[in-house]
Amino acid sequence: MYPLLQVKNVSRFFGKFQAIHPLEFDIPAGxxxxxxxxxxxxxxxxLNCLSGLLRxxxxxxxxxxxxxxxxxxxxxxxxxxxxxxxxxxxxxTTWEHxxxxxxxxxxxxxxKERAEMLLRExxxxxxxxxxxHNLSRGMQLKLGISLALVRPFKVLLMDEPxxxxxxxxxxxxxxxxxxxxxxxxxxxxxxxxxxxxxxLGGTSWRMEAGDLRIS
Amino acid sequence: xxxxxxxxxxxxxxxxxxxxxxxxYDPRDRSLNQNIYLIYVVIFFSIWGFAMLALLADQAANLLxxxxxxxxxxxxxxxxxxxxxxxxxxxxxxxxxxxPFTFSEADAELVCQTPVNRGQVxxxxxxxxxxxxxxxxxxxxxxxRYASLEIMEQKQVAWxxxxxxxxxxxxxxxxxxxxxxxxxxxxxxxxxxxxRGEQDIPWLRWIPMVIAMxxxxxxxxxxxxxxxxxxILLIPxxxxxxxxxxxxxxxxxxxxxxxxxxxxxxxGLRLNLSRAAQESRFRWTEQQVRWLGGTSVRGDMVRREKLxxxxxxxxxxxxxxxxxxxxxxxxxxxxxIQFIEVLSWLGxxxxxxxxxxxxxxxxxxLIFLVGCELIGQRCTERLRxxxxxxxxxxxxxxxxxxxxxxxxxxxxxxxxxxxxxxxLIGHWLGYSVHISSFFLAPLLVWCITLAISYDILRHxxxxxxxxxxxxxxxxGGLIIGFVLGAIPLITVSWLxxxxxxxxxxxxxxxxxLIIGAGLAFAIWKLAATRYMTIK
Numbered sequence: 001m002y003p004l005l006q007v008k009n010v011s012r013f014f015g016k017f018q019a020i021h022p023l024e025f026d027i028p029a030g031x032x033x034x035x036x037x038x039x040x041x042x043x044x045x046x047l048n049c050l051s052g053l054l055r056x057x058x059x060x061x062x063x064x065x066x067x068x069x070x071x072x073x074x075x076x077x078x079x080x081x082x083x084x085x086x087x088x089x090x091x092x093t094t095w096e097h098x099x100x101x102x103x104x105x106x107x108x109x110x111x112k113e114r115a116e117m118l119l120r121e122x123x124x125x126x127x128x129x130x131x132x133h134n135l136s137r138g139m140q141l142k143l144g145i146s147l148a149l150v151r152p153f154k155v156l157l158m159d160e161p162x163x164x165x166x167x168x169x170x171x172x173x174x175x176x177x178x179x180x181x182x183x184x185x186x187x188x189x190x191x192x193x194x195x196x197x198x199x200l201g202g203t204s205w206r207m208e209a210g211d212l213r214i215s
Numbered sequence: 216x217x218x219x220x221x222x223x224x225x226x227x228x229x230x231x232x233x234x235x236x237x238x239x240y241d242p243r244d245r246s247l248n249q250n251i252y253l254i255y256v257v258i259f260f261s262i263w264g265f266a267m268l269a270l271l272a273d274q275a276a277n278l279l280x281x282x283x284x285x286x287x288x289x290x291x292x293x294x295x296x297x298x299x300x301x302x303x304x305x306x307x308x309x310x311x312x313x314x315p316f317t318f319s320e321a322d323a324e325l326v327c328q329t330p331v332n333r334g335q336v337x338x339x340x341x342x343x344x345x346x347x348x349x350x351x352x353x354x355x356x357x358x359x360r361y362a363s364l365e366i367m368e369q370k371q372v373a374w375x376x377x378x379x380x381x382x383x384x385x386x387x388x389x390x391x392x393x394x395x396x397x398x399x400x401x402x403x404x405x406x407x408x409x410x411r412g413e414q415d416i417p418w419l420r421w422i423p424m425v426i427a428m429x430x431x432x433x434x435x436x437x438x439x440x441x442x443x444x445x446x447i448l449l450i451p452x453x454x455x456x457x458x459x460x461x462x463x464x465x466x467x468x469x470x471x472x473x474x475x476x477x478x479x480x481x482x483g484l485r486l487n488l489s490r491a492a493q494e495s496r497f498r499w500t501e502q503q504v505r506w507l508g509g510t511s512v513r514g515d516m517v518r519r520e521k522l523x524x525x526x527x528x529x530x531x532x533x534x535x536x537x538x539x540x541x542x543x544x545x546x547x548x549x550x551x552i553q554f555i556e557v558l559s560w561l562g563x564x565x566x567x568x569x570x571x572x573x574x575x576x577x578x579x580x581l582i583f584l585v586g587c588e589l590i591g592q593r594c595t596e597r598l599r600x601x602x603x604x605x606x607x608x609x610x611x612x613x614x615x616x617x618x619x620x621x622x623x624x625x626x627x628x629x630x631x632x633x634x635x636x637x638x639l640i641g642h643w644l645g646y647s648v649h650i651s652s653f654f655l656a657p658l659l660v661w662c663i664t665l666a667i668s669y670d671i672l673r674h675x676x677x678x679x680x681x682x683x684x685x686x687x688x689x690x691g692g693l694i695i696g697f698v699l700g701a702i703p704l705i706t707v708s709w710l711x712x713x714x715x716x717x718x719x720x721x722x723x724x725x726x727x728l729i730i731g732a733g734l735a736f737a738i739w740k741l742a743a744t745r746y747m748t749i750k
Binding site: 048051053054055072073074076079086091096099105108 | 515518519522523524525526527528529533534535536538539540542543546547548550551600603605606607610611612615678683750
């Protein structure tokens with residue numbers, strides 16, 4: 001399997017503090033990696049860097065061989081990220097967020113079926129006309145997940161996606177992730193849930209004080 | 216009854232302490248130093264206030280002197296009358312829609328749940344609320360009074376005129392203040408009337424609107440009848456501006472206020488405090504946030520309150536790619552627009568008209584600077600909203616220069632349309648508007664918006680954006696925008712005034728377009744690079 005996500009010498013400083021030490025790793029197609037580690041280890045910072053939300057201090061990130069900063073558009077077309085605290089437009093409803101993301105990623109046709117399926121899967125269908133600020137924390141996270149899953153991608157990054165989910169939604173998400181892996185996606189998830197590796201049948205990596213230990 | 220006034224006075228004292236804290240005075244400190252400092256603060260702000268009023272009066276005098284066929288004091292009286300009617304309409308509508316009495320959480324428990332005299336509560340809250348808006352009306356009255364004096368005496372305000380001006384200020388204040396309090400008492404009475412018992416009277420809010428409409432219609436059909444209808448307000452206002460006897464006008468104004476207060480007390484006796492507290496909870500929270508200076512949080516709160524729970528899906532068809540940003544901006548703008556934003560858009564129209572109307576370079580430059588600020592605020596709003604949801608916008612597979620152009624194109628188009636409309640009206644009114652201005656307008660708006668966008672992006676950091684914090688437009692961007700906008704504008708204006716050969720207009724327009732387009736392209740690329748490389 002060829003690597004879908006390649007990380008080369010990526011590090012991140014906040015002033016003098018080095019949140020991530022230089023890291024190098026690949027994630028091939030059809031693999032799920034669960035990244036765990038104590039609070040403040042740098043997991044969220046790493047995911048923010050890999051998704052392009054936070055510019056790394058050094059290094060390159062390649063998504064299916066496209067550099068995230070040199071071939072920005074091509075790389076981003078192939079990547080989706082679910083942050084631990086998603087932010088939303090105040091004036092767009094749940095449904096309109098999905099519509100916006102589909103349009104922005106070029107899906108003018110047949111997006112409605114996919115959007116409806118995701119909303120039903122995560123029990124958000126009844127809340128489709130609500131503004132996100134009226135959704136609970138868990139529902140907001142589900143919307144964040146739906147926004148990532150509704151569009152095409154090869155690499156999926158998720159920051160503690162099960163932390164605020166109810167058991168049923170958590171199981172549905174795991175099913176979806178296994179399905180995506182089987183379709184050749186590369187998935188990197190941060191989680192404190194040790195059982196997630198077994199349930200997903202993935203690889204467990206550990207991060208401590210900005211360093212990565214790949215088992 | 217003392218308990219109500221005690222609670223209210225404590226609350227007002229808290230508010231007063233906020234202002235004293237701002238100027239660095241501690242009312243609890245009884246030392247000599249603090250007393251001397253208090254005297255200094257009072258003197259300083261009195262002089263500063265007078266100087267500001269005199270400065271604004273100077274500008275108001277310029278404005279008043281342009282009105283032909285009427286004396287300055289008559290125009291001032293009419294202006295204040297219009298303002299009072301507008302205040303009555305707006306405040307009356309608000310009071311008829313939602314409780315004008317704002318109760319805090321503590322008030323809701325302490326006052327609303329106890330069997331106190333509701334009329335007294337209504338009065339206590341009324342007397343605590345007039346200062347903010349009342350002071351604005353008083354200041355406007357004083358400015359117009361000073362401006363009238365300035366025109367009458369054909370000279371600017373000087374220090375030797377101080378006693379006379381102070382007297383004139385007191386004269387107009389003694390009239391405007393009771394009139395404002397009368398208007399406020401009637402609006403509060405309207406609110407109290409709606410909040411009686413459990414029943415809601417939704418049509419009450421329309422009464423002030425209907426009265427205003429009737430006055431407009433009567434004014435259009437027959438002005439003497441309108442004057443007769445409004446004599447009760449015109450007499451005191453004329454007294455305030457020295458056109459008739461002050462004593463009579465003052466007595467009438469105070470009588471009206473007393474009647475208004477009595478009406479408020481009477482309607483307030485059956486005031487349902489629980490309903491009032493429930494309705495005003497949001498406003499109280501919003502006031503607290505405003506006092507703490509959380510303008511961004513307050514903006515979000517007000518927007519969410521306006522948006523409500525949800526909305527049925529928008530049926531407007533969208534297109535893919537960067538067009539999706541335009542679709543999203545359209546939906547968001549239509550849903551989230553607030554009255555104050557409409558006013559600031561109209562401000563752009565007014566400022567362009569003002570630039571056409573202004574006779575000298577200094578005034579034009581000042582108006583242009585204010586215009587740059589307003590354009591910067593309005594046209595970068597969608598960009599700032601997008602930066603606030605960094606986790607979404609940064610993931611979009613759209614080139615940063617295209618995304619930036621898409622984010623500002625709708626507001627830039629609107630600002631351009633308003634500028635064009637102002638130019639057309641200016642031309643229709645007989646002012647000179649050069650043809651090149653029409654072609655330059657979109658480029659100038661584009662340059663100013665992008666300069667301010669560049670400044671916002673220059674100060675943005677990913678870690679801040681991830682936390683939802685976005686930099687506000689700053690002075691740096693304003694200066695760059697002002698300079699970028701001024702370069703083609705000054706060049707074209709200079710050429711127009713110094714070159715009048717056949718075909719010169721076309722060449723000047725083309726030259727202006729080339730300079731404007733070059734600057735716009737350069738600042739667009741610069742801002743896009745900043746957008747892409749936010750650290």
